[in-house]
Amino acid sequence: MNAKSDPGLLARRSVQLPTGTLELTLEQGSEEVDELLGFAARANAKRGFLFLSKVLGKHWPVTPSCMIAIHDRLAATVPATDGPRSGAPVVFIAMAETAIGLGQGVFEAWLRAHPGHPALFIHTTRYRVGSGPLIEFEEAHSHAPRQFLHLPHDPALRDLLLHARTLVLVDDEASTGNTFLNLANACRRLNPGIERVHLATITNFMGEQATQALTARFGLPVTMGALVSGEYRFTPGEYTVPAGEAQRFDPDADRGASVRFGRLGLAGALPAPETLAARLAGEFAPGATVAVLGTGEFMHAATLLGAALERRGVDVRVQSTTRSPILAWGAVGHVLRFPDNYGEGVANFIYNVAPGQYDHVLVCHETAPSAALRELASQLGARLFHFKSEDHVEEVPVC
Template sequence: MAARINKKRSFLFVSKVLGKHIPVNPYTPLLSGAVLGLLLYREMGGEGAGILMDKLLDQAVHGLIHPQHAEEAYRELLAARLTLPHPVVFIGFAETATALGHSMYNIFAGGASYIHTTREDIPDLASVISFEEEHSHAVDHLCYALRPEMLSGSEPVILVDDEITTGNTAINIIRDIQAKFPRREYVVASLLDWRSPANIQAYRDLERELDIEITALSLLQGNIEVNGVPLLGADAGKDGNDTNDGVPVVTTYVTDGLDRLKVSSADSCGEINTSPYLKLSGRFGLDSGDNAAIDREVAAVAVQLRSLREGSRTLVMGVGEFMYLPMRIAAEMGEGVSYQSSTRSPIHPQHRPDYAVHSAAGYPSAGDPAITNYIYNVEYGRYDDIFVLLERDVPVQRIKPMTDILRGLARSKVHLIVLAPRQEAEGAADDGN
């Protein structure tokens, strides 16, 4: 548990299997999404579900509890080549569940599509659905499906979030989807489900109102009671080793064969970034037919990054919503690699054994300097190398506040890795800061 700096919700369950606020074995968050996929497979009556489930679930739970076995369990789930009885659409919630939703979707060998919501403003595109996450410090969710027809059928929609406390976010998106793309069946999947009896009844009331069915799946379900008021004036500040100024930051443009989407983003200061987005990150929609290309390019990038490692302990970081591809790349970079992502959630740090966030560092976001991002639980000397993966180029001055913090945390080097299409990266030289 940790205390949020948020008047709407004063607490946060800090997950050991999500890869957001705590550095983890990269196979652990991949496995957590895959286990949710197993629960969905059982719920929908996949072929041989009864026979297959016991072995796979036992192995998967063992892998979540014992991270050294997470890779083996994850690869066994992929090898099972599960296919649902009928097509489904997965939607992951930004920012924390973008990778969780992607890894849940990815466990299925066919018949599935995936998209995650976003807080990014892309003026060139129209959001096909929009809704609010009422308790969040950043309430608005957008959804830029390049193919709106992916939501216009009758397929069940699988909504994926890391934690459900009231269920209001799911209710909000269901209302918007049902108004635009009506269907019969919804599934809400999460690692944790803390809904009260009144919250559960709200789902039943919505079912009757909209003539739909809502199924809830989770790895852990229970009830919570929260007392106390957060210290709203507090903030996460800079944390690190200020004497470690000699650690270099090396910028490398790493090539891949993935398609780009040539659209621009706009931040709250009116600045436009024309660098293209990765088309298959999950933000714009993808389906099972795209997975082979992602697998191939993830492996190729991981080989390039593995050659840059100089120490035995490495941290690979995603940035904000860009979690899944860095997580997949980290998983193939060899032994001694941990993974986590930066976040925009403000949390109180306190260094004590029974508290989940021991250290914190805040800085202006590279995507929007009006937004503060945070790095949690990375303390000086724990990692030899730190790799930060970006899906698109950003001005050096925008990313410098983050890398300045990381250079005070790494023992020997910080690598800023910009993923770039081959023809663009050929003309970009490595740049040391």
């Protein structure tokens, strides 16, 4: 998947951030890198930069159709399963919080291309749901490093996980491979029969040599599918990171996170909220601009609502709130801060969405209505939609 390191084919650039200097060497995808990627500065002592994806639907507004096209492209990088175990389940795991929507979209795109093949989607999380087994692993460079994987409660879904031969790990970018390795090792302790791992990312900045060494490092065949690849070097500057927590995990706390949308596994695609989309599209004036926002880890349902609106001719963009602190610089033109709707008491943010920028803002959330959500809605003049299940969505009064 990666271009050879022919010096004549490499594109180089240097980006001076408030937090330091980022130097890039691009081996593949340089012709579309500016369409896929921007650069931002993170308020993070561990990592002062961010490869900000313009097609992820997290920090940058994007049309649902553009996102789905990216999902299709990454799903197509998953190698075909063949041989005597060609019918074995394929497990897709998306990385919290940033890549949950991406991973679920890639899973659904793969299902469309492989109808009837057994597969499981599950995403890592920062929250406990239910009382079942919980696997912890580290994302060392993250602002909130603790991640967890729940074992599916449903016996059929757990069986898919425990009998899979192919593991597909999805994140927006790869830089060291450490988090992928930690998660793959955790999965192999559960299922020693895993035979191959595929990494699907929008960007791979591990470099060609480190990418080629993945198989030896993981101890089984590893393939990589990325739209942009290369390597980077970051030289920190003198920026002082402000104090503040991004994670206060309490294993006994109920944060209102749902069990229905991927934390405990899904064997099929989520249905789009077509009835809601039809009603809303009928309410919007012709040419109205609409933003559909997910909240935290709850991303993919917002994309599906946005896609259903787009199919009805609505001018719509999708993105999500986040707990990741990013400076107003570069690819981040506007920062809005609001309370955490999951109740951890940590700051949350929405980037590149300013009050009055859109004619309509729809906030999609899995957590119960709260003062935090109403404050976000008040700042943006938004409407709140509580997704209680895949087909049960209630609009919540803001006042």
